[in-house]
Amino acid sequence: MEILTGLMQGFAVALEPMNLFWCFIGVFFGTVVGVLPGLGPSATVALLLPLTMQMNPTAGLIMLAGIYYGAKYGGSTTAILLNVPGESSSVVTCIDGFEMARRGRAGPALGMAAISSFVAGTFGVLLLMLVAPPVAEFALRFGPPEYFALMALGLSMVVLLAGRSMIKALLAMLVGLWLATIGIDLFTDGARYTFEQIELMDGVDFVVVAIGVFAIGEVLANLSVQTSGQMFPVPKGLRNLLPNWQDLKDSRFALVNGSIVGFFVGVLPGAGSTIASFVSYGLEKAVSRHPEKFGTGVVEGVAAPEAANNSETGGALVPLLTLGIPGSATTAILLAALILWGLRPGPLLIQDNPQMFWGLVASMYIGNVMLLILNLPLVPLFAQILRLPGYVLYPVILGISIVGVYSLDQRLFDIWLVGGFGLLGFLMRRLDYPSAPLILGLVLGDLMENAVRQSLMMSNGDISILYSRPLAATMLLLTAAILAGPLFRQVNNWRVKAMEQEA
């Protein structure tokens, strides 16, 4: 009853004309920055933060949060159409989304991305409203050993991201893990694999690698084929440009999986939407009746990661609003905004400022509806991009990639790097090394190494700390089950073959 009263109060706040206007501005800007690679929500929220100082905190938070979740919607567009991840969390969407576009199903992929973003975004807000305090307390039980187990679970997804050769997938993942070690070691201040380049002291940016391997690698792979006409088929008629009933039916479990995984990974500080999307994609593939079709353009492969990265927003706001702990760069800037407005983030924030909390929750419901209305009609328009001939499309992709990478830190060195990773991406395609495990290793490597080292520091080198705590043990068991999966399938194949030969 208390929740219902709070929500009614929140809608009264969120539906005020000015708050509706700021919500729209937020989600619109969010979508735009989401579409553009490199220009992320954290940079945009930081840029617009000074403007919100003139606004009341509720309106300001509504707009900044709109940018945050709006960017997640937009990130999938270039991932599906051009194989350029607009946001780091959209990398996983590239895998099946771009394959769908190749097969003339860009419209349904974009539509499904918008629908799953809406469903999961709303689900995330619902959970934020219902379970924020107990979930935040649960997240605080995550220490370094639990983070290590979570990262191990994430890395085990390589089994599910592997193509024809598991060893090649593992090698790609190891290269990603190595790339993650480049830079200054935070524990000892020593430089590792920096080749005396100042630009490598901060490490290799994940966006640089993702754009290089996915976008530039794709362009280079297509240069090898002499084509001058339209690159991908785009069916005519609005009906063919939106997901059909079968797509929705196929994606129903992916929506549930992505929504739940996204929210709970989001609650964990530092985990983030990229990990959420990898884990939900892996789980979807693991439980699918046709796992072999993943990576060839199945709609569930778009629905699961897109649901996860949007539900993650609701989860990420839980520790921020209930404990004052930011779990990502964007929520850290939101925390700064709360402090600048004179609010005191922490356990009493919701109690002391119910109007702000419930206003934000209600505005997120409204914002998600706005995003769906904004995005769905644009699907047929966006899909027309694929009608462009290759000689127009590929230079534009290169231009977007260069701008996206340069806008990260304004460093020319990153452009050289993205070129190098582009060539690597092309060679990986040619030699049948999957690129997703490389990204997975890079994303998780740093976090995993820190978690292992912190855990062993806590236990004075006693390795049992990694598996003796119940939560960590459960996740490690799950990891072992996922890793053992292909082995069991192989043994079963041998058994069936042996039985057939005997018969």
Added chain:
Amino acid sequence: MKAFKLLDRSELVAAGLLIALGVFVAAQAWDWPYLTKDGPGPGFFPLWIGISLAALSILLVALQMKDAAAGMAPGKTDWQGTGRVLVGWVAVMAAAALLKPAGFVVSYVLLTVFLIVVVFRQSWAAAAAVSLGSAAAFWLLFVKLLKVRLPAGPWGF
């Protein structure tokens, strides 16, 4: 030895490069503390990454040789069209080198014209239309509207 000869040379080169990378990663890590009084040192993680890289690459070659000996080796990697790819890649890197002295707009226009005329073999008119049109769109959207700082040449763009 016969199985070794049957192997795809590009697969062998790739595995060789990965072995070399693994050895390099492990050798570098060897110079850093493996364990410190507080726990694992900076050499701990990379050492295992390097060893695993080298070991798995050797295993990959061994398995491919086994498949080749059994007549199950996958088809040779198709390198047709790689010349065009390398030309395109060199053009991208040349455009990157031009970014500082010439600015984004000029280097992007030159890259686009080169790709359209040389790699895609389209007309100069198409190249001019696409390169100038998209460069103008980039400049308006990113520089003017979104205030993204892109490298500017002596002409201010």
